[in-house]
Amino acid sequence: MKTLQRLELLKDLAQQAIDRGATSVEAIHQQIAALPFDVLEKSGLLDDEKLGLRDKSARTIGAVYEAIRRINSQVGELISDQIELLEDGAHIQKVLDAKGEADHPSADDAQ
Numbered sequence: 001m002k003t004l005q006r007l008e009l010l011k012d013l014a015q016q017a018i019d020r021g022a023t024s025v026e027a028i029h030q031q032i033a034a035l036p037f038d039v040l041e042k043s044g045l046l047d048d049e050k051l052g053l054r055d056k057s058a059r060t061i062g063a064v065y066e067a068i069r070r071i072n073s074q075v076g077e078l079i080s081d082q083i084e085l086l087e088d089g090a091h092i093q094k095v096l097d098a099k100g101e102a103d104h105p106s107a108d109d110a111q
Contacts, residue, residue: 004083011083015076019069026065033057 001009037054040046046054 004087008080008083011076011079015072018072022065022068022072026061029061029065030058033061 034054034057037046037051037057041051
């Protein structure tokens, strides 16, 4: 396996780990953030009007972790694009080298 292919594979593995980690941490964060609302609701201190705070909190937490996943995806795409450019550059260099050898045979080739 070529070095650039290994790099792409490692990038993919890191991206998956970050995405799964963000999703797991979000679920834990949501559960912890809901605890005070649960206690207040059970004790009758949280009326219907204030229950909207629970939803707002959950949406805000979700938005933060969605941003993390989106940034992770965008960074992954950027790295993939850079790897592709490196591969294209290596291919172009090989073609130019082969063309240069064909256009300018060495002294050994002439004998």
